[in-house]
Amino acid sequence: MNIENTKAQMRKGVLEYCILSVLSNGDAYASDIISKLKKVQLIVVEGTLYPLLNRLKNDGMLSYRWEESLQGPPRKYYKLTSEGEKFLNELHKVWKELVENVAQMNNQFNK
Amino acid sequence: MKKTLTVNLWGQVFNIDEDAFEKLQKYLSSLENKFSKTPEGKEIIGDVEARIAEIFKERLAISRQVVTLDDVYFAIGIIGLPEDFDIADDGSKEDKDESKKTEKSRRLYRNPDDRILGGVGGGLAAYFGIDPTVVRLLLVITFFFSGPLIYIVLWLIVPEAKTTAQKLEMRGEPVNLSNIEKNIKDEFSKVKDNLKSKNTKKNIKDATHHLGEILVSIIHVFFHAFTIILGFAFLILGLVFLFSIFVGVFFDGASTISVTSLFETFIESNLLTPVTIGLCLFIGIPIILLIITGIRFIFGIHHSFKLLRKTLGFSFLIGLILVIFVVISQSLNYKTNNQMKENIKLDSLKNKTLIINVTNNLKNKFNNNELECNSYIFNCSQDSCVLYGKTQITIQKTDDSLPSISIVKFCRTKSKKEGSYFLKQIPSTVIITDSVVSLSEYFTIHQNNKFRFQKETVTFNLPVNTNVIINGTEENDENIYFEGNYSYSEIKGKNCVMSEEGIVITNSSL
Structure with a gap:
């Protein structure tokens, strides 16, 4: 059993949730999202994010607009759609339950 | 001193070192190989390109003007290798494990790099790991049974290995960056074209297009065979002409009528040299052209031999002028x-x-x-x-x-x-x-x-x-x-x- 593998699996599961969560605090472009996720060590490389953002966009959770940048090319600013917000609320509930249940279970065994 | 190239990344112009360019190109093609399977692949690659442009802009803003290999490595370090992207894909880890287990498994593709008609033979050969000639020989042997039918059916249903990843799968080699790198070399633009055409094609259109392609290919092969036969005809005709002239001029006695005597009788002595040179060029050059064309047809040489053609054309003109000159001055004698x-x-x-x-x-x-x-x-x-x-x-x-x-x-x-x-x-x-x-x-x-x-x-x-x-x-x-x-x-x-x-x-x- 590879610990790195398991860790990656776990991270992956919450990654979508975290992206939506980041965006719920305000519109952001890819690098913003990445720096936030990097801080909490959810992703290692940026490349991971692009396919994910793309899929979320295609599923109607996100939309984006182009914004000029002072330096470099124009940036894609992502925004949560109303559908995305509903989805995020669902995920919040699921996450809460999950964390509680796992904690509860761990406590039971620890006792 | 280093050579630099100019590239356009997402609308931004960069001067980039040659080695850095090659590295970047390989990186982008490996990404394209990974994502070209998905319809949104192009957009993802666009995002990545934009990000690379941004990273370069940031790094160059400090003092330099030219993107170096270090910058490319830095950008790749930030964005990650195609394998690292997998973390975000559905069940990708499982996939990866599975693909590790079945590394040696192959998929049947048509091989566009080793084809005569549709590449079915080349693909089958790669699938079974045998020489394509054996497959083709089998096709020829079964020609009167159902060989051609099976071939056409396979041609229609077996997809063509378009990307490097597919080509690797076809040969049963694991699809990873090093292998892709090994295979891609300078296929960047080719892959890009494939990607474009793949995204724009509709399925139904694709099928009819495919059938059309088959017909075109069959015609092409027949045409090819025809040109080879024509080439041989040209070559043989040219050689026969050349041989008969050679015999006629240099072995006068071999023919029943002496060409030299004919010339001496009908043409003034001072015109003999110009008419000989003129006729040699006038008749010889078309024969040489015939032979060259024959050889080109047989071996499918597409090189146009510009200099040779110019020289021959010029010489032919000289020959023509000489012949006309001789004819005119000779006719004045009458x-x-x-x-x-x-x-x-x-x-x-x-x-x-x-x-x-x-x-x-x-x-x-x-x-x-x-x-x-x-x-x-x-x-x-x-x-x-x-x-x-x-x-x-x-x-x-x-x-x-x-x-x-x-x-x-x-x-x-x-x-x-x-x-x-x-x-x-x-x-x-x-x-x-x-x-x-x-x-x-x-x-x-x-x-x-x-x-x-x-x-x-x-x-x-x-x-x-x-x-x-x-x-x-x-x-x-x-x-x-x-x-x-x-x-x-x-x-x-x-x-x-x-x-x-x-x-x-x-x-x-x-």
Whole structure:
């Protein structure tokens, strides 16, 4: 059993949730999202994010607009759609339950 | 000092070191290989490109102008290798494990890199790990069974290995960055094109397009076979021409008619060199072109040989000019008509019978080494060829009381002066002894004398009631003319008499 593998699996599961969560605090472009996720060590490389953002966009959770940048090319600013917000609320509930249940279970065994 | 290139990344222009460019190109192609399978792949790659442009802009803002290899590594470090992207894909880890287990498994694709028709043979060969020739041989062997049908079905249903990843799968090699890198080399633009066309095509359109492609390919193969056959035909024809000219010019004796002698007879000495060079170029170059075209068809060489073509074209033009020059200057030699007439009274004949003996004076009459054209004959012996003119003999009725012979010599020359010289050179063939007139069928246009349309006519003017016997050879049919209703073969050697109606056979001869 590879610990790195398991860790990656776990991270992956919450990654979508975290992206939506980041965006719920305000519109952001890819690098913003990445720096936030990097801080909490959810992703290692940026490349991971692009396919994910793309899929979320295609599923109607996100939309984006182009914004000029002072330096470099124009940036894609992502925004949560109303559908995305509903989805995020669902995920919040699921996450809460999950964390509680796992904690509860761990406590039971620890006792 | 380093060479730099200019690239456009997401609308931003960068100067980039050559090595850095290559690294970046490989990286982007490996991404394209990974994402080209998904419809949104293009967009993802666009995002990545934009990000790379941003990273470069940030790094260059400090002090430098040129993107270096370090910058590329830095950007790749931030964005990650294609394998690292997998963390975000559905069940990708499981997939990855699975693909590790089945690393050796292959998928059947049509191989576009090793194809004659649709690449089915190449694909099957890669799938089974055998030589494609074996597969093709099998197809040929099964040609009369169902081989071609199976082939076409496979062609229709088996996808083509378009991306490097698919090509690796086809050969059963694991799809990872190092392998892709190994395979891609400089396929960047090609992959990009594939990606574009793949995204724009609709499925139904794809299928009809595919069928069309098959038809086009079949036609293409037939066309290819046809060009090869045509190529061989050209090559053989060219070589035959070349060989016959070679034999004709350099081994004069091998042909029945000496080409050199022909030239020497008909063309002025000072024009011999230009006409030889001119004709060699004029005839030789098309033959060389024929051979080159043949070779190009056979081996499918698409190189256009610009310099060679220019040189050949130029030489051909020179040859053409030389030939035209020779033709014009030669034809100027024939502009003046010259004629010389000689009348001989046959005083000695009295009431005796006139005997006309026509003899054949050709040396090698029966060796067939001759070229006949109108009233000229080119007769060749082993060491020389001589041009002869046919003497035209006419027997006609005259109102004069005495018989006579008129000999007319004719030629066409450049000037009157030259004309009189050439006229003198025409030998007199008529010998009169008592009542016998001997003349030869041919007169020599001597080898040292050039051809000037020399003609000689001998006309017998006979009063009515002159008795005559014509002795000649079988062939004189062509050059003896006489008045009357008889044919030459009827009166030959018979006692005849000139009457009001021309020559008639006298009863005494019966």
